[in-house]
Amino acid sequence: MKQGVIWVRPFYYLVVFTVATISLYPIVLMILSSFKKSVDIYKNPLGLPTSFSLDTYRTLLAKIPFTTYFLNSLFVSIVSVVLIVVVCSLASFYIARFKFSWNHALFFIFLLGMMIPIKLGIVPLFILMRDLGLMNSLWSLILMNTATGIPLSMLILTGFFKTMPYELEEAARIDGAGNLRVLWHVVLPLMRPALGTVVIINFIAAWNDFFFPLIFITEKMKRTIPVGMMSLFGEHSADWGSLFAGLTLASLPMILLFFIASKQFMEGLTAGAIK
């Protein structure tokens, strides 16, 4: 039993240190390089910045309307998350709390979405968005985020609803509360952990989405951050300093949020997979 223990622990630490370095190194490199001048990046790609300069950020912000991209991303992400929370709360409340014969089928239909590669429906979606007049509208992205966020959110919320006791709800009903009131005042406040998970999962997905804005948004000022960054690469591919600054700016909001609530982030993103 004791043999092996002597070398096993150090070996474990060696492995996790190595992998952690590989995981973090590119991100640290990206942030550090964004403070370097392009010349320094060529001459000394591995070294620390010799002097912290915000030049790259100034150049970048002069070249692209980053504030607009940022606000577009923020608007799309927040509205998508709110819509998902609203429609999925209503639907999962129905599926988990009321016993109708079609509930099971309904739940299955929603879950099916997790196996559907929605990218493959992009041609009909393109035509649909065009006919709805939503091309180059941020609402096309909001609707897509909401629709694609529904399956996993339904799974999480329905699972959580099922674990909750009925008694409180019954008490409210005897006092004459309607369905909406029960959901809003009694059930949802108890659901905060599950709602937090749903918010985080969908916020990450909406913030980082690239495929749908690539197809639906062609107007420069309507771009979200990922597509804005993509165009930056095409237009200014020689200016490495600006590129690193752009990548850093695109990632910073999520990284900062992660530092504030890393546990919730990690539990949130994996909650759907583990039941």
Place this chain on the structure above:
Amino acid sequence: MMRESTASSVRKRRLWARWTIHLFPIPALIVYGMFVLYPIVAAMSYSFFEWKGMARGDFIGLQNFVTLFTTEPYGSMFWNAFKHNVLYFVVQMVVMNGLAFFLGFIIYQKIKGAAFFKAAFFLPRLLSVIVVGFLWKLILNPNFGTLNVILEKLGLETLQKAWLGDPGTALIAIILVNCWFGLGFGVLIFLAGFQGIPSELVEAAKLDGAKGFTLLCTIYLPLMVPSIMIMGILTFIQSFEAFELVYAMQGSMGEPYYSTDTLAVFFYRLAFGSSTASGATAIGLGSALATVLFLFILVCTTLFLRFANKKDVQM
């Protein structure tokens, strides 16, 4: 009098509640139906028609499918991309999930700094795939990318390469970048799996004298089958959908020379690029490809789930 009217109004409200409850799932159903279910069904129906640009022409049965598989360059492009998707899946299963399993096991052993390591492994998952692609494109750049510089510092100049420019290494480089991106997620899933194993089982096995490798094979591995299945299915779906990373790093042609092409990139070219000879049949062919890929993923995933359920029952 007062009491009676309150009672009847309560009854009325109850009836109303019973009726309005059916409105609750409707908003979700509408959005989900319109933007997830409809497009998939429509894409399948599109595949049976002739297309002139964005305009639908005559019903032509399976002609698009026949063209897709038998007419060049589509046929060879399909199998070329399909092979790449298979490699995507296999490498991610072995390298990413294998490593994630081991890392999950190490963290499960309650090492110091577990929270830090978990966060470190997971952090890349928060970046947009586009950022991941560009970032690694810079790191792998043959002239100034830091990977080659690091290799030089380590005295491994012979290993220096134009990683993304060489058809021999480009695809594997992209797949490994994807492993970098998804590793932390796998670690968390496997860690949760390990933590879900009843400790009595492990203790009992240890008392019976099982240790090290035997313990892993006889106790941990069988009990981890559900987590392995989950990661397997998620990795499978994600591998056969792979688009963003290839597009960001190698463009819509899967450069160099289609050596990094995937089915989703090929599909994007068919649907939105002008890669077809005439440009006229693009949507029909694209829809046929979408249908094949969709059915493939659905059938494989369902079979996989069936198999997984059976396994569970046996245990």
